[in-house]
């Protein structure tokens with residue numbers, strides 16, 4: 046372990062690999078089973094005794110892995126806080142029954158008091174958008190994204206904030222998705238393979254060997270991919286390698302904005318779409334993927350929105366017959382809203398464009414092609430976890446450089 050000094054004192058180790066600014070504690074007291082820590086600006090943290098114990102080096106967490114060591118079954122009421130004092134220019138020192146005193150880094154405690162330990166921290170707030178916000182995806186420089194953290198971080202931030210962000214000026218070689226994924230995290234493999242092609246040309250249209258409506262010259266209505274899975278892929282990336290075709294604009298609508306409008310203007314449809322389930326079914330040769338869930342799935346608190354909106358694979362109502370008329374009415378209303386100028390943007394793909402979007406939030410589609418020519422997009426999926434983890438790492442790194 047690297048020894049880092051604060052003044053004359055060695056910094057107390059923290060249960061992670063980050064560095065924290067020294068934010069001295071002003072006072073501390075014990076209130077029942079809580080140690081109450083206070084800073085000069087009035088911020089307080091109530092720290093439960095067992096939680097503090099879990100964060101004592103070598104006793105509560107392992108210095109090599111920074112992972113916790115105490116099985117909850119081993120928690121004992123025989124260990125209590127005997128004393129809590131401020132030492133070493135502002136650190137917290139706690140003595141537990143039968144132990145030598147343990148010292149806690151005040152900056153690490155402060156980051157908990159400031160909620161920077163929560164899942165949503167170090168990432169932007171999701172912000173819904175309409176064509177009044179922008180008519181093309183927020184765009185960043187793809188020619189420098191591999192080497193420039195500020196560009197990379199800004200693009201990841203927009204992916205989280207708006208659910209869509211474009212890189213323009215990327216290389217047009219077919220391996221670029223893999224190179225970019227190498228900076229982000231694991232690619233989500235599916236029955237389409239880790240990297241897949243969306244090819245549209247005159248020869249391909251109507252071809253029997255295509256495994257997706259995407260590989261035709263037909264219009265594709267607003268949808269989300271793979272609602273047939275328990276957890277549909279988090280983000281989708283489409284890299285334009287070739288585009289010689291006319292028309293075939295990409296369409297995008299922010300499902301979060303559509304859901305908000307539906308809840309406000311058509312509460313009965315919102316209720317139907319959040320409570321009535323459908324069976325989504327991928328019936329490809331040799332596979333039998335199916336999942337039942339609502340069209341609008343809010344999941345647990347703070348989970349990303351999941352829309353299950355792909356009519357090619359929405360196979361059966363999973364509800365009482367009496368509910369089916371209102372379920373269809375609600376779905377029609379939602380889909381018409383998503384397909385309207387109030388919510389939908391349409392823009393062309395240029396070779397070297399790479400558009401990333403939240404596959405569970407953003408409704409994507411394609412206008413019909415107007416003239417012949419090849420268009421070749423290379424696609425991949427990467428789950429929410431990877432985007433968010435990498436976004437936090439980059440944002441923490443950038444913040445520490447300031």
Ligand SMILES: [Fe+2]
Pocket residue numbers: 259268269270409
């Ligand atoms: Fe799609």
